[in-house]
Amino acid sequence: MGLTLRLAWLVLDNTFRNPLRTLLTALGTVALVLVVTLVYTVLDNLDRITTEKSANLKLIATEKWQIPSQLPYRYVAGLAQGAAKSETDTRPTDYMSWAFFLGSLEADQSSRDFNSFIFAFVMEPEKVLTMMDELDELSPDSSDYKNLAAAVEKLKQNKQGIILGQSRMKKLNKKVGDRFKLYSRNYKDISLEFEIVGTFPQGRYDESTTFRRDYLNSALDQYQRDKGKAHPLADKSLNLVWLRVPTRDAFNEVANQIAEAPEFSAPAVKVETASSGIGNFLEGYRDLLWGARFLLAPACMATLALVIANSISISVRERQQEFAVMKVLGFQPYQILLLVLGEALFVGVVAGFFSATATYAFINFGLGGLPFKIGFLPTFDVPVSAILVGTFMGAGTALLGSLIPAWSACSVKVSEIFSRVT
Amino acid sequence: MVASPTDCVIVDHVAKSFRRGSEEVHVLDELSLRVPEGEFLALMGPSGSGKTTLLNLIAGLDRPTSGEVTVRGEPISRLSEGKLALWRTRNIGFVFQFYHLLPVLSAYRNVELPLLLLPMTAAQRRQQVEMALNIVNLSDRMHHRPGQLSGGQQQRVGIARALVTDPALIVADEPTGDLDSKAAEEILALLVALKSSLNKTIVMVTHDPKAAARADRTLHLEKGKLVDEVYGAHTFSGVH
Numbered sequence: 307m308g309l310t311l312r313l314a315w316l317v318l319d320n321t322f323r324n325p326l327r328t329l330l331t332a333l334g335t336v337a338l339v340l341v342v343t344l345v346y347t348v349l350d351n352l353d354r355i356t357t358e359k360s361a362n363l364k365l366i367a368t369e370k371w372q373i374p375s376q377l378p379y380r381y382v383a384g385l386a387q388g389a390a391k392s393e394t395d396t397r398p399t400d401y402m403s404w405a406f407f408l409g410s411l412e413a414d415q416s417s418r419d420f421n422s423f424i425f426a427f428v429m430e431p432e433k434v435l436t437m438m439d440e441l442d443e444l445s446p447d448s449s450d451y452k453n454l455a456a457a458v459e460k461l462k463q464n465k466q467g468i469i470l471g472q473s474r475m476k477k478l479n480k481k482v483g484d485r486f487k488l489y490s491r492n493y494k495d496i497s498l499e500f501e502i503v504g505t506f507p508q509g510r511y512d513e514s515t516t517f518r519r520d521y522l523n524s525a526l527d528q529y530q531r532d533k534g535k536a537h538p539l540a541d542k543s544l545n546l547v548w549l550r551v552p553t554r555d556a557f558n559e560v561a562n563q564i565a566e567a568p569e570f571s572a573p574a575v576k577v578e579t580a581s582s583g584i585g586n587f588l589e590g591y592r593d594l595l596w597g598a599r600f601l602l603a604p605a606c607m608a609t610l611a612l613v614i615a616n617s618i619s620i621s622v623r624e625r626q627q628e629f630a631v632m633k634v635l636g637f638q639p640y641q642i643l644l645l646v647l648g649e650a651l652f653v654g655v656v657a658g659f660f661s662a663t664a665t666y667a668f669i670n671f672g673l674g675g676l677p678f679k680i681g682f683l684p685t686f687d688v689p690v691s692a693i694l695v696g697t698f699m700g701a702g703t704a705l706l707g708s709l710i711p712a713w714s715a716c717s718v719k720v721s722e723i724f725s726r727v728t
Numbered sequence: 729m730v731a732s733p734t735d736c737v738i739v740d741h742v743a744k745s746f747r748r749g750s751e752e753v754h755v756l757d758e759l760s761l762r763v764p765e766g767e768f769l770a771l772m773g774p775s776g777s778g779k780t781t782l783l784n785l786i787a788g789l790d791r792p793t794s795g796e797v798t799v800r801g802e803p804i805s806r807l808s809e810g811k812l813a814l815w816r817t818r819n820i821g822f823v824f825q826f827y828h829l830l831p832v833l834s835a836y837r838n839v840e841l842p843l844l845l846l847p848m849t850a851a852q853r854r855q856q857v858e859m860a861l862n863i864v865n866l867s868d869r870m871h872h873r874p875g876q877l878s879g880g881q882q883q884r885v886g887i888a889r890a891l892v893t894d895p896a897l898i899v900a901d902e903p904t905g906d907l908d909s910k911a912a913e914e915i916l917a918l919l920v921a922l923k924s925s926l927n928k929t930i931v932m933v934t935h936d937p938k939a940a941a942r943a944d945r946t947l948h949l950e951k952g953k954l955v956d957e958v959y960g961a962h963t964f965s966g967v968h
Contacts, residue, residue: 312844323832631828634789635842635889636817638810721781721790 313641317648324621328653331617335657335704336664338610339696343665343688345603346695347676351686352595356585363557364437365398365549366583367564370574376542377573379403379523385547385575388560389567396559398549402437404429405522405543409488409498411478421477424488426468426515428522431461434469437548440510450507457504465521467503473512475505493539496525509674510685549577607703614707618650622711629715630723639716646715650708651701658700662693735798736897736929737763737786742795744781744952755781757952758795765896768923768930770940773949779933780901782949786931787820787899788812800896817845821890821928823900827882829874835861835885836870842893860888863926864918880911887918891928898922900932904939916942 321328367385369375386401405428410418427438435451435458436442444451454469461467470480480486482502490496498521506514522543529537551557561577564570588595622629629642637645666688669676675685744756755778763769771779784790785797788804797805799819807815816822829838839860843853861867864884874882883903890898900919904912920942922928932943940946940958948956 309844316844319830319832319837627828628830631824631830632841633813634787634816634822636813636845638813641845721784 309641310644313645313648316645317652320621320645321649321652327617327621331614332653332657332660334613335610335654335700336661338606338613338703339658339661339700340665341606342603342699343662343692343696344676345598345606346692347669347686347688349595349599350689350691352588356581356588363551363554364439364580365551365557365560365577366580367547367549367575367577368545368583370576372573374406375545376539377544377547377575378541379405379544381544381570381575382547384567384569385549385564388549388551389563389570391563391567395563396551396556398551398556398560400433400436400550402429402433402548403519403544404546404548405519406492406545407490407517407522408492409490411486411488413487413489413497423491424470424474424478424515425513426517428519429516431458431467431516431518434458434461434516437550438511441507444507453504454507460503461516461518464501464503465518465524466499466501468500468515468517469504469506470502471506471512471514472508474515475502493522493525493537493543495533496529496537498522498525512685548580607699607706610700610703611707614650614654614704615711616707618646618708618711619714621649622646622715625715626718627723629718630720633718633720642718643712643716646712647705647708650704650712654700654702654704655697656700658704659693659697661700662696665696666690666693734764735762736765736767736800737761737931738796738798739782739786740796740798742782742785742792742797744778744785744790745793755952756785756792759949759952759954760795761947761954763929763931765929766923766927767945768920768943769932770943770946771931771933771949772935772937772940772946773955776951777949778952779949783899783901783931783933786897787822788816814845817842817893819895819897821887821893821895821898823883823886823890823898823903825902825905827874827879827886827906829882829885829889831874834871834873835866835877835888838874838885839870839888839892841889846893856892856894857888860892861885863891863922864888878911879907880914883907883911883915884918887915887922891922891926895928897929897931900930902933902935904934904936912936912939 369377382401382403386398386403388396388398390397407426407428409424409426411422411424412418434441435444435455441454444454446452457469461469470478475481478486480502482504485499485501488498488500490498498517500517506512526537526540526543530540549560551560557577557579564575564577632642633639669688675687677685739759739761741758741760742756743754743758745752745754747753759778759782771782773779781790785792786799788797788799788807791805795805796803802815802819804812804815829835830841833841836857839857840853843856848856858867858870861870864887866881866884866888869877869881874885877885883906887903890900898919903919904915907915916939919930919932923930923944930943932939934940944959946958947954948958
């Protein structure tokens, strides 16, 4: 132990012998650990949200045979009860219905651009705080909760109210209290007037909006009155229903009740857990995620190992005489091996830790999460474990990259280095 | 060869050969010699005569092809690599022609380097290092790095590093070869002082007759054999 500590000082001295080379090696490590940390963050978050919970599960009820799911709105009442018929049937503890409404502030199609668009969840306003992912976990004492609760309250009182994500509101160049007209893109010939009553907390719902379900229903009714016929989407205006159940057994029972209920047979409904639903949704990105996990991350590690191997090799070549001198002084080959490995390990650990910690701090506290713009997936926070993974990644690849140079250093033959036959 | 209790080094019928491609090069040929405790021995000879090879064998840096090298009663050719390394730390001080100090370490830490391998406390190490630097008269330069020292000063640090473990035997490979005459004279005076006041046994390879003249005895090698032996001013030719 004493010898190890004494050698550690030598490691530090040698690490700073060529500060520029050490800095460049460290920067290479920082960059590659950054990429690996980001990949790890995405994969870890996807793993987490597709991992089945055992309690307090959220279920998704969608159309069984068609994507996108388009159910009649009349399904909501029955699905909210889990198709329960008798007192003994299992009922969900909460529910939320969603219709997706895409519209633009520009009436003229040719002048519509991305910034003028709004994507809205059309839903029951009171469910914003109880059923929407992450919002249902806000602490009632937090300012985010209080602000959102106030916005929801205004939404309940104002049929034409709308809650906007902060980033979307900025892009629309609007503020709370402003009014605007929204021309629908998916609900043809429907245009709605809104008043902004509040915003979502910063983060996952930055680009989202929500307005009241009964406002859309009224618009569809008005369409029928005006045109003398039902809107083409009038009976297809329910995209999905969220249900909350306490246990996996409750999920199985509710899923069976809905599957066996004749009123949900045309069109048929399927029920799955939210994590399973997201997992199925991500199937489309399977190759991309496989590539990130098994190609990109290993490629980064291999590149990092090569960068370090190159740097340490140069250093070892320059110091062959020094290693020979150390052997003359009594250093054993394994001690020289440890010395070289230690130098690489030091750079790898410090750079890996710095990179992962800086990524953690910047993304979680600076950006408010890593945006992952696929479907309705949330922004991803860098997990604390990424700091450990990044540090180990830096250390592991440094060790890997320094193995051959270290072996070459400890194999230096003193008699060959100093032997001029004289 | 019968060992005497006063012999520090016994080289007994030692041969050393290398392979150079398909050719076998015989560097030392059945060479024998004794170095008594406290002697200052100089090895001279033309390039390729085997001086440095002999020095490396005595210092345990290489192994003979045949024969035996014994230092202070220890047949070092039989020691394993690991034991030989530790043995070198405790028993041999090595002085190089080009000093070979670690450039990133101060003079103090260069001298301390071999002590890191020994079970000593920091205080014991400090005492030893300061004593060694004091002997070579470099106490005031202990925090300087090699690049901040002159050649003569660097060589004195090298000698302090060789001394610091208090070895019985100091081997020096052309210690004055890279120095001007004034610095060389200082180093030779230092080696003589080590021999006379600390009773160190010194084996020195040199090309310089003036340096060899400071030794108690000079052996001349040619083609791997001892061909001449000089005690002070006396020459005994035909020594094998």
